[in-house]
Structure formats: C-alpha cells, structure tokens
Amino acid sequence: MNINGVADGLSMNYYLFSCPMAEVIVKNTVANALQSDPTLAAALLRMHFHDCFVQGCDASILIDSTKDNVAEKDSPANLSLRGYDIIDDVKEQLEKQCPGVVSCADILAMAARDAVFFAGGPLYDIPKGREDGSISRIMDTINLPSPMLNSSELIRMFGQRGFTAQEMVALSGAHTLGMAKCSSFKSRLSEFDSTHIWDPSLDTQFARTLSKTCSAGDNAEQTLDSTRNTFDNDYFNALQRKAGVLFSDQTLFVSERTRGLVNGYAMNQAMFFFDFQRAVIKMGLLDIKEGSKGEVRHNCHKFN
Incomplete structure (x- = not known):
C-alpha cells in the first residue's frame, strides 16, 4: 500500500498508454445498456460488491462452474445476479482494441462506478490495475452478508x-x-x-x-x-x-x-x-491481485 491507501501497482491512469480507449468503451457500453434497461444499474453495482467481498476484487464472480468446481456465481446468494452480458460486451470490445491488457476485475469496478453515476449518483474515479484471480469456489460465498443480519x-x-x-x-x-x-x-x-x-x-x-x-x-x-x-x-x-x-x-x-x-x-x-x-473506492481495493498473483483473462468466464 502507498500513502493514499492504494495498492502500489494501481493508478488512476493505469491504461493511459496501454489502452487509452478503455474508460470510454466501458462508459459508453454501460450508458447504452442503462438506456434500454435502467434496472441494470443496481445489477452492476451489486455484482461488484459480491465480487469484492469474496476473494477480493478479482472478477472471481464471473467464472463459470466446471464439472470439477462449483463457482461463486452458482451460490444461492448469487443466483439473482445479472448484467454479465454487459461485462462480456465490454471485454470483447477491449480485446479487439488492446488484447490481453484490461482485466475483467477492472471492467467490473469501472462498470459499477459508471452505473452509479448514470443512475444519478456521485461522479468518482477509481484506481485501476487489478488483475483477475484464479480461484472461484461456491463455499467462499459464506462471506457475503446475509439479509438477516442485525x-x-x-x-x-x-x-x-x-x-x-x-x-x-x-x-x-x-x-x-x-x-x-x-x-x-x-x-x-x-x-x-x-x-x-x-x-x-x-x-x-x-x-x-x-x-x-x-x-x-x-x-x-x-x-x-x-x-x-x-x-x-x-x-x-x-x-x-x-x-x-x-x-x-x-x-x-x-x-x-x-x-x-x-x-x-x-x-x-x-x-x-x-x-x-x-x-x-475503498471496497474496490479489497485483496487486490497484482503481478504474479493474478492474470488478465482473455475470457472473463474462465481462467487462462
């Protein structure tokens, strides 16, 4: 962590040279999605929260289950999550522009930020540079707060x-x-x-x-x-x-x-x-994966 509480490898301008259109592509895709379905603002914010609270902000929520592993998204707490197609849409556009550069974890964090703003909330910027994690297990979703807690x-x-x-x-x-x-x-x-x-x-x-x-x-x-x-x-x-x-x-x-x-x-x-x-912003910095601890997935639904 540096003096501002931001993990060392993260910065506001992380994609400035490596993928300068990243922010614009996320913003436009989220704006278009919310225009046709305003309820997606809640969905994108919730997905970011459910991602960060389990394994940290590393896009573990996006991983599909396989025959050997039941992933987070199939937990009862996550079955009502939606908006995956927006993240996929952004990822597809970014892979064409700058393949292998922008992580799914950053896409999720930026999409949630833009959803809040387009729904009438505050405009804020977030540090970028999160990498995608390599673990997604249904058992870890026990860390999500239940609606029955006092x-x-x-x-x-x-x-x-x-x-x-x-x-x-x-x-x-x-x-x-x-x-x-x-x-x-x-x-x-x-x-x-x-x-x-x-x-x-x-x-x-x-x-x-x-x-x-x-x-x-x-x-x-x-x-x-x-x-x-x-x-x-x-x-x-x-x-x-x-x-x-x-x-x-x-x-x-x-x-x-x-x-x-x-x-x-x-x-x-x-x-x-x-x-x-x-x-x-603080939540978006939970258990960040950087360097050799993470990867940038080619497809948000599966590990490389």
Whole structure:
C-alpha cells in the first residue's frame, strides 16, 4: 500500500498508454445498456460488491462452474445476479482494441462506478490495475452478508474487512437501487418471534404491502426504495419511516449505534454521496491481485 491507501501497482491512469480507449468503451457500453434497461444499474453495482467481498476484487464472480468446481456465481446468494452480458460486451470490445491488457476485475469496478453515476449518483474515479484471480469456489460465498443480519453483526462482518460502521452504513445505501425477492424478507412477515407475528421494526402499513408482494410467491420482487433506478438518499428516508425492505436494512435505524448515521444521510444527500464514494473506492481495493498473483483473462468466464 502507498500513502493514499492504494495498492502500489494501481493508478488512476493505469491504461493511459496501454489502452487509452478503455474508460470510454466501458462508459459508453454501460450508458447504452442503462438506456434500454435502467434496472441494470443496481445489477452492476451489486455484482461488484459480491465480487469484492469474496476473494477480493478479482472478477472471481464471473467464472463459470466446471464439472470439477462449483463457482461463486452458482451460490444461492448469487443466483439473482445479472448484467454479465454487459461485462462480456465490454471485454470483447477491449480485446479487439488492446488484447490481453484490461482485466475483467477492472471492467467490473469501472462498470459499477459508471452505473452509479448514470443512475444519478456521485461522479468518482477509481484506481485501476487489478488483475483477475484464479480461484472461484461456491463455499467462499459464506462471506457475503446475509439479509438477516442485525446491526452489530453487520458492523462485525464489515469490520473484519477493514470497514468502519460509518462505511458499512454508507455502502448499505447502495440499496437505493434495485429490488429484493420475497424469499429474502418473508421471514419478517410471519411468526417473527415468540411475541410478534411480524417484525416489530416494520411499519404496519408497509408490512401489509410486503405481505401483498409475497402473496405472489418467493420470487416476487419489492423495490428497495421508492426510486428504484435512481441513486439518491431515499433509502435512508424509508428506514426512518420503518419501511426498510430487508431486516439488514431496517436494523440500521433500530440500532442506536447506526441510527445517527441513517438520520444524517436522510437529511443530507451530499454527505451520503461523499461518504459512499469514499467507501466504495475503498471496497474496490479489497485483496487486490497484482503481478504474479493474478492474470488478465482473455475470457472473463474462465481462467487462462
């Protein structure tokens, strides 16, 4: 690590000479994809997070399973991930321009950054130069935070990866984009515990809304906030109204350790944007592979 906390081989201008069109190709491809399907912003950001939290930001999430190995993407926690075709599209264009230069891990990180911006979020730059990893195992996805964790469990889990409680709450704000399947929140709606039918941290009216969603089955989806394709601070306003969809969302308002952060971000979107971009840049530096530790894959779905 150097003085700015950036791994030594990484830099903002990493592809300046080796592949000068890299950033433009990622940006244009993501912009076009989001124009035809705005819900892909949530998908790309989520994929980056699910990649970085397991084995570090090394594109291990993109690897296909083989007969000898069940890869991360086939874990139950990852089955709803999508947007792989956008990463493949970018990779194909870059391999024509500058073969073997731009890693799949960097493509993922840049695509997530651009998705946030095109959805109305902050504009930030990220250091590049990550290499692609050579391990992708379903068992490692146990490191992904479950939607059933409470605030202190989240603080501990993110803390193990070097994040403060504040950074964890800022990163949770990524749930301003996207949807959740009923299977990830239905336990809040019946026989919640010995004294409550449903989760007492839920607004009664909102609990009815969620029950109605779930009446269509486990795969029915609920938007995580009222502006599902816009990156804003509405997620935090929803938590104040006791309308967080996931238990792991609402717990941030229930817990005294994190409630002040939720209130701050609900009141001040600029502060949320500032803290989010710092936290997501830091997340993008988890367990970076460099030099002989990694490779630049020719095809994002398989090791060279």
